[in-house]
Amino acid sequence: MNEKKQARVGVYVCHCGSNIAGVVDVVDVAHWAANLPNVVVSREYKFMCSSLGQELIQKDIQEMGLNRIVVASCSPQLHEATFRNACDRAGLNPYLFEMANIREQDAWVTSDKTEATKKAKALTAAAVSRVIHQEPLEALLVPIESNVLVVGGGIAGIQAALEIADSGNHVYLVEREPSIGGHMAQFDKTFPTLDCSACILTPKMVNVGNHKNITLLTWSEVEAVDGYVGNFTVTIRKKARYVDESLCTGCGVCQEKCPKRVIDEVFEAGLGYRKAIYTPFPQAVPNYPVIDRENCTYFLKGTCKACEKFCEPGAIRFDQKDETLAVKVGNIILATGYDLFDARRVSNYGYGRLPNVFTSLEFERLTNAAGPTSGNVVLRDGKTTPKSVGIIHCVGSRDKNFNNYCSVICCMQGLKFAHLVHERTGATVYNFYIDMRTAYKAYDEFYQRVLEEGTLFVRGKVAEVTDAARYSNEKGKLIIQVEDTLAGKQRRIPVDMVILSSGLQARADSKEVAQKFGISCSADEWFIEKHPKLDPVATMTDGVFIAGACQGPKDIPSSVAQGAAAAARVMSIIGQKEIQIEAATAIVDEENCVGCQQCMAVCPYQAILYLADKGKAHVNEALCKGCGTCAGACLPKSISLKHFTDLQLVSEMVGAMQTMKDFETISAEVAA
């Protein structure tokens, strides 16, 4: 209270050349403001933001003992930082400064000069009234842990991990499956250049496996995340492999000898087999196998142990348990990828019911030389080569019944399939598309190439795939019923094989994961970036970044670019060594808090904790972003937002209202 009585305010009204002075009578405003309560000095100057203008303020602070500064000039978005720094240089806490926006919100938008001057006075009075109640604040500095957690070992995660590890910082790369590689490891060729997917991916995977700065944790999942940017503690559960990693040489004898064959639903998309002890694919990194407990004969019946018998180094450990480890990291990159849209949901396309309807992933495995058919494109019977193939685009995408969005990759994927079918079988290929989307470098050229190869394109959404033949030429075939919107007629096209270019969708557990890491999901359950254009890999939670398809459908080049971008953002934070935390945070008056927990529920950042022993709320300043939603919600006003307290806002409002009322009285008197 005492301090407020002693508030010594300096007011500085800026001409901004003629930008303000051309409309507002700045001299009048400055003279008038000199009579406001607590104002010690009031000046006007041509350009307050110039170094001379700033020096004026600094000199007055030092010579006249000013302890509050108001500058009436442009928008605080432009020069709040400038003047705060000037105050700081003169030894005045920057939070004892306030700005009145008389340019963007007055001089530039008001035609009448008298009215503009009145408004400038009201805004200045509001700022003076507010600044008296402002309090000095200190920004908190916290050191940054240089270790980084990357979640997801697909191409985006691999790229991010390598970039950071190469810069000399340590990375924990956590992958849920037994090997890194992600979806890319399952593909045969990549569009538009048709490089072999494994050929370009494997070197990177090996690099990750050997990197001295990468701790690779496969067959592991993140259990919990605690803390804030620079200081996260992450709990990771390392699932039991039943193989001692320090002894296993990756020779593969165990897989040979294991008598139990299991259909491989994950890597081979259900088309091939693996053993109960397995690595998902020969180039897996790390190359240690995993025992699938649910199918292992020993775990089911208590006898077998074939793998143990034949393992020369003796690496099999049937008694291995899940391990939990806690790591300290400063930043987190989520690259958790996507799930393939389940084509069964589009029941009229017959997947799961009609054997020769394939999903895109199944087809990828069919064409892969290391796949179940050694790269032969054949029907479900395993031997017949199709003579005609229909490729349906936009399966589950751009569809009100399923996903509204475009899955981005399916057009190019469909074209790639058309090319591969043509190349491997010489079959007639039909592509059914809604719109052909071949943006980006060399994509449309690829489309032209496929056109020239003789693939037939039908523009229209496929209504149905059926085996109910109506005509003799349809017997034993799959009939694609489609409205050809270019020809304007219904068509029935009989083919031997149908490939559904399924869309991408968010991981089934993406909401759960988002909650764990304190970020949010869109309605489609993709992770939300901080800004859709200007901050695509950051999230609303500082220190948590997203890369690749977990943010939305993406092809390989974009995923790689995002992985690298996220790594760059993380390295920029690590380079700062310590990070400044917002000073205008919320604070709880513990004596008055009644512990109703409303503030906790409304906080978008989970920055408010409940101290159960005291029955009070408590703000974690490092997590608080200063939105003040809690202060708006608290009924007894026991939580307040520093620099935007009730008293400050009300004083500002009263300052403006009082000036407006005063002018009203004056004009009424003049009229009388």
Add this chain to the structure above:
Amino acid sequence: MIEYKNILTTCPYCGTGCAFNLQTLDGRIVGVLPAKKHVISEGGLCIKGWNAHDFVYHKDRLTRPLIRKDGQLAGSSWEEALTLVAGKFSQIKAESGPDSIGFLSSAKCTNEENYIVQKFARAVIGTNNVDHCARL
């Protein structure tokens, strides 16, 4: 054993005579509840009645007489305090007459206590200078 009960009493503040229940928990007064069926207050109270219990455990409440000695207030016994007051009264009355003394009584006293105060003023000291705030 948890002991929660209500004790019916009359508001001490003014002459209206509103009633309320003093809520007590484990022997301590914890609040006021208006008495709904009471003929005078009919379940209502004014702001004074609602806060009538507040002073009981207040840290600033005087719990023993204080005497100013050498410019400092110091705790003393009732015996000492009353002797001092009686002595001063007699002294002032002897020096300046009974009308140099006045009595202000309190709304926080009961009717009977206020009666005693005026009786004391008139019969013992011999003055009609009596007033109080309980005649609201």
Add this chain to the structure above:
Amino acid sequence: MTEPKIIGFLCNWCSYRGADGAGMARLKYPPNVKIIRVPCSGRISPELVLRSFREGADGVMVLGCHIGDCHYSTGNHRTAKRMPVLKKLLEYAGIDSERLYVNWVSAAEGEKFAAVIKDFTEKIRALPPFTETMKSRKQKLAEMKQTEKEVEWTSA
């Protein structure tokens, strides 16, 4: 005819920048609205709005980011829940609920901001001054007596 006095609470990230945008585009609008910057529209408690009315504001504007675009992700969801209830309360108390205006203006919507201010100022201008409507009969009586006295004094 007195000019309406209007207080606008604007969020820092969208609406305040939208207002700056209107300035940068030199769009003209009435000077009646005095803007108070808050970090998020979720910071605006109903008490702040009511206190502005109590202070004599003829209208109060609450502008924030569009739903889904909040800088603080869900701060403006609170606005969307509190303010409709407050509008209803004003209505039940006999106060024209149009005096409280809630809308969403993004940083890019300078034009919308100027239009919104124009519309709202005109709407409020059409209503009687707020403090006038709030005067009790006693106050009005006292004022009448006051004027009578003045008239007597001047005529005498």
Add this chain to the structure above:
Amino acid sequence: MDKRINDLGQIIEKILPEVDGVLGLKTGPGGIVAPHLFVKERPEELELMAIWPKEPLPSVIRLIQQAHPEAKLAVVCRGCEERGMVEMFKHAQLNLNNVTLIGLQCTQEEAEFCRCAEPFTVHAKMIVGQPIEGVADPLTEKIAAMSQPEKLAFWKEEFSHCIKCYGCRNICAQCFCNVCALEDETWVQTGHLPMGNPSMYHLVRAMHMTAKCVACRECEETCPVGIPIAIHFRLIARDVKEMFNYETGAVIDQKPPQLLVLEEGDYERTGLPH
């Protein structure tokens, strides 16, 4: 003799040995009824047990539980009191796990006295009396139907009587804060009567009662000047139900709407611009 008293007495007698206390009402001197904690050490006090007029038992049970967090308590509650306790539970003010609810259904006469739409308990395990339909509140309807100037005139008149005793706040079970915005000069001008228009006191309080008021009418009953204060709260409660599908006290694990983000369709019902 009201049969409910006998039934209730039997229930309490039965559970008294199992709990640390049963909160109910007891007739005191001069026939004045007040809340009382019946304990197994003094079962004879049950002779004096009463059920009417009702008292704000949710605030009393909170008081007792805060002093004795581990105590096993039971409480006799009517529909409104039960709703009140559910709302307090949602705001972490009451641990319902340690409280046994003994429901008491109101009679037609009692419901009419309170102008109560829901004079019955739903969550209580043991219930005394037969549930009845609620009654409509004619006064709320009358005020809702008024024109805007009529409403303004009505409330100006009513609020001009207010003596700011803070009784409506003090008696309210949902007003459990340690400090109160209504005592803060930032919001409510102190030392002025009659209070100004618009009344900061009553409007701020009405906002604070959003999604909290359980229509127990204690505030109206205790108001020394008879202002029908709860009407604002009840009218808003209708809107909250309509906009956010929330009814106070109805579902124990449903969070109050102001604590949740907008759900599908919420926004459309708020009437805010698109």
